[in-house]
Amino acid sequence: MQPAQNNNPITLTLPCDGRYLGALALFVEQAVLARGFSDQDAKSAGLVVEETAANAVQHAYAPDEAGTFTVVLSFSSAALTISVKDMGLPITEAELLGHGRQSQEHLGMLLVENSMDEVHLLNNGKDGKEVRMVKYVTGGHIEQIPEQAQADIQPQTVQNLEIRQLREGEEIKLSRLLYNSYGYSYHNTNLYFPERIAAMHRRGELLPFVAAATDGQLLGHTALMDLRRDSTSAEMGAAAVDCRCRGQGISEKILDKIYATAPSLGLTGLYVEAVTSHTSSQKAAQKGGLRECALFMGLALSSDFRRIKTSVKERETLLLLFKYLRLPSAVRLFAPEKHKAMLAKLFQNIGVTAAFETPGIDAPAKKYEATILDAEYLEQDRCAAITVRRPAPDCHEQVKQLLRRLCLRKAESILLYLDLEDPRTPALSEALELEGAFFAGILPGRTFRNTLVLQYLNNLVLDYSAVNLHSPLASELMAYIRELDPNQR
Structure with a gap:
């Protein structure tokens, strides 16, 4: 094609x-x-x-x-x-x-x-x-492209790096860099196809930043991903550094470039989903000023990080770390009573004071005639996400039906995004938790200014002891989540 x-x-x-x-x-x-x-x-x-x-x-x-x-x-x-x-x-x-x-x-x-x-x-x-x-588009998988174009990397090139956006024609180099870092295990398989990288870049769905050596080789990469029109936050993902050049600050230099560029794109926050099979990516994110705000249990299939020692398991738990590019004033939220203490800690961790209001007293809820939900399903990771855009009286039942359909499609881990500024959210969250959903954390700027994230595991019993976390707050968050996970009872 x-x-x-x-x-x-x-x-x-x-x-x-x-x-x-x-x-x-x-x-x-x-x-x-x-x-x-x-x-x-x-x-x-x-x-x-x-x-x-x-x-x-x-x-x-x-x-x-x-x-x-x-x-x-x-x-x-x-x-x-x-x-x-x-x-x-x-x-x-x-x-x-x-x-x-x-x-x-x-x-x-x-x-x-x-x-x-x-x-x-x-x-x-x-x-x-x-x-x-x-x-x-068929053809062009990195596995099918000869290696002849990939020259040996000379040590001196690390001393003279250019940090910039990916240029046209460099997609093959990026695919090879990602392959050398992840094998074939990175969940976004589009990045193994140079033609798809080029197409996503042109459409604004992917904004790759690279560290380029003087001979043109790409030694590091991080992309702005999940760029949504309705969101003011974006994910930084597909982070990779050539295994022969790790430990030399390449990732930090790329992050600095992204931080300088993101505000011009209308972004007010950035986040990463760090793996927990090892703590290297968590430490790198924390060095870049990102802080923990959510833990997604078993969200992705495990990645094969080459030359990084990992604990092997079937599914990968992801730690979400977030950074405001511009701090807001105190946020006013409608939160489930039992989660207020943890929510206050998470918001404080990312630099914001949370003020909690009472539904029906501090603000009346708007009345919607019909529930509007968005659903996304990532087949290669067998995971999904549901966004509650407008909760009408039938919202609970609509979400239940959608959860069933996603489970029939064999989604093993499902995230649910709720608006923390909507007075209906506390009651809806409590109802969904009775259906088996449980707390995951927060993600500011993802569809809503302040987003509560719940998670649902489809009969998936995880080994929490296999999750490796670097910070005390992340460990506290995992202990909190484990107590709420119905599959652990």
């Missing part, structure tokens, strides 16, 4: 009538082919649209109900995204994909899953439902 030259999406709306499916498949195949994709990719696109649209024709509407469905083809240099939307009967992802079933229609959806890199069902409330499928 080659990147598309024309990125304008194609939208087609048709009646829910099976007689149109053959023509639709041919149209999609030709449209994808016209955008520069391969014959095989075009045929696969036509097939998956036909199968997904057939599902909508058969099940979206009652037999006596007239309805339509819409197909949207979106093109980028990194991927082809296909959406099939309808306003018909809501279903769960398990019902759509038919996991564990062998009927003809579910075999068709199994074919769709096997043909695409990602398949997601999005229930969009009043806007109906959407099956979104993604096929990434």
Whole structure:
């Protein structure tokens, strides 16, 4: 597959009538082919649209109900995204994909899953439902690129480093640096594909900062990631230093460059998710002025850090460390009563005094007609996140249903983001904790100015003794979380 030259999406709306499916498949195949994709990719696109649209024709509407469905083809240099939307009967992802079933229609959806890199069902409330499928650009994995271009690193290059953003054409060097640091275990597999790095960089989804030697070799890297339009905080991730150059302050120099650049991007805070299989990344983050504010138990699959001694375990617990680029004044929050003491400690740790208010007395809650939730699922790590954007009276039930769907998709660790400035949050948090969710910490600037993070483990019993933490507060936070983890009882 080659990147598309024309990125304008194609939208087609048709009646829910099976007689149109053959023509639709041919149209999609030709449209994808016209955008520069391969014959095989075009045929696969036509097939998956036909199968997904057939599902909508058969099940979206009652037999006596007239309805339509819409197909949207979106093109980028990194991927082809296909959406099939309808306003018909809501279903769960398990019902759509038919996991564990062998009927003809579910075999068709199994074919769709096997043909695409990602398949997601999005229930969009009043806007109906959407099956979104993604096929990434093929070819170009770092494993398939010869090593000849990678020269030996000379020791003197460490003395004359240039700290800057990644330049066009350096993506292959970055992929190799990450491979040499992580093997194939880094959870964001897009970073092993130079073409995908370039595409994400162009779209502003990834902002890589590197330490470059005088001969052009990349000796260190950290990227601004998870850059969201609705957030004023961003993650610093994919940190790597050439194993022959560690211990020489390269990471700290890159962090200084990021701190100087981030305010111009509208960011007020930065955070890292440090692994706990060893404490090296925690120490580096603390040296950079970041402080502990959350602990995500078993959130990711374990990483293979080359030449760093780690405790081996199936899933990796991540310690979240945060730094304000501009300190706010005292924050006024609506928090669950039992968590107020720990929340006050965490906010104080990142330099802010928390003032807690009482729902219904200090501020009335806005009334929303419908709950709005966002859900993200990271298949390679079998983890997910739910953001409660607008909690209506049915919010608790909506989150319960979404948790069930994510568990059916075999998500093992799920984060829940709640607005600490919403008067409904204390009651909602308490209700979700009765369902098995438990405290994780805070993340300022992630969707909300002040975000409470809960976590849910899908029958996952973790060995807390295998978690390595550097600071006393992090250890205190883990002990607090362990007492609340229902899987430890």
